[in-house]
Amino acid sequence: MKHSPRLSLWTGWGAAALIACAALAIGGSARLSEAFLWRLERWQSAPTVSQRLFERRTIAHQLNVDRLVPRGAILFFGDSHLQTLPTGGLAQAYNFAIGGETAHRLSQRLDRYTSLPWARAVVLGAGTNDLIEGRTPEDVRLAWGAILDRMPASAQVVCVGIPVPPGHPADAVNASVAEMCRQRGHAMVDAVPGQGALARATLAADGLHLDATGSLLLLQAIEAALTKKPA
Numbered sequence: 001m002k003h004s005p006r007l008s009l010w011t012g013w014g015a016a017a018l019i020a021c022a023a024l025a026i027g028g029s030a031r032l033s034e035a036f037l038w039r040l041e042r043w044q045s046a047p048t049v050s051q052r053l054f055e056r057r058t059i060a061h062q063l064n065v066d067r068l069v070p071r072g073a074i075l076f077f078g079d080s081h082l083q084t085l086p087t088g089g090l091a092q093a094y095n096f097a098i099g100g101e102t103a104h105r106l107s108q109r110l111d112r113y114t115s116l117p118w119a120r121a122v123v124l125g126a127g128t129n130d131l132i133e134g135r136t137p138e139d140v141r142l143a144w145g146a147i148l149d150r151m152p153a154s155a156q157v158v159c160v161g162i163p164v165p166p167g168h169p170a171d172a173v174n175a176s177v178a179e180m181c182r183q184r185g186h187a188m189v190d191a192v193p194g195q196g197a198l199a200r201a202t203l204a205a206d207g208l209h210l211d212a213t214g215s216l217l218l219l220q221a222i223e224a225a226l227t228k229k230p231a
């Protein structure tokens with residue numbers, strides 16, 4: 001039986017990776033391990049192995065917490081834009097966001113959370129990583145549709161836009177998500193740095209996330225939306 005050159009190449013890379021990782025685990029430094037993993041992941045399709053492992057472990061931890069969530073809680077689901085918010089001061093808030101997660105993968109895990117049907121409110125924010133992984137704005141719109149279809153009718157839903165400056169390619173995603181959310185009677189929080197509630201916010205050094213001030217302002221905007229009675 002003939003072996004595929006591509007399979008042989010990947011098998012070679014895989015074997016080399018396992019050997020190198022084992023060596024680094026035994027005697028290498030954390031910095032060397034991270035450097036090797038970063039170089040290896042440049043050859044992988046998205047999401048990378050480390051991202052998959054991170055999401056799997058985070059979901060396992062969240063599901064353990066999910067069993068203890070009381071009725072009437074406020075649940076956060078999304079990516080790092082929500083995961084990094086300082087939600088600790090928000091009463092009965094549980095942050096189930098996962099950094100690096102796409103809207104597509106979020107739509108697939110929501111049914112696993114037993115607290116969702118009994119939530120008082122749900123805060124949603126996703127789409128950045130879909131675009132990073134090469135999906136189209138239409139793909140993101142469809143993923144958001146699947147997410148919204150899973151929202152309990154009794155819960156107040158707050159949708160959060162991708163924090164990008166005006167003219168960014170993600171504007172198309174924000175516009176379509178805002179239209180879907182408002183058509184369903186959900187609140188929409190615009191997260192445009194330098195505008196509206198985020199007038200004093202800027203992007204962090206990575207050019208992707210809000211700075212510390214922006215995160216606080218975004219949380220305040222979400223809290224304001226939560227205090228409003230649904231239409």
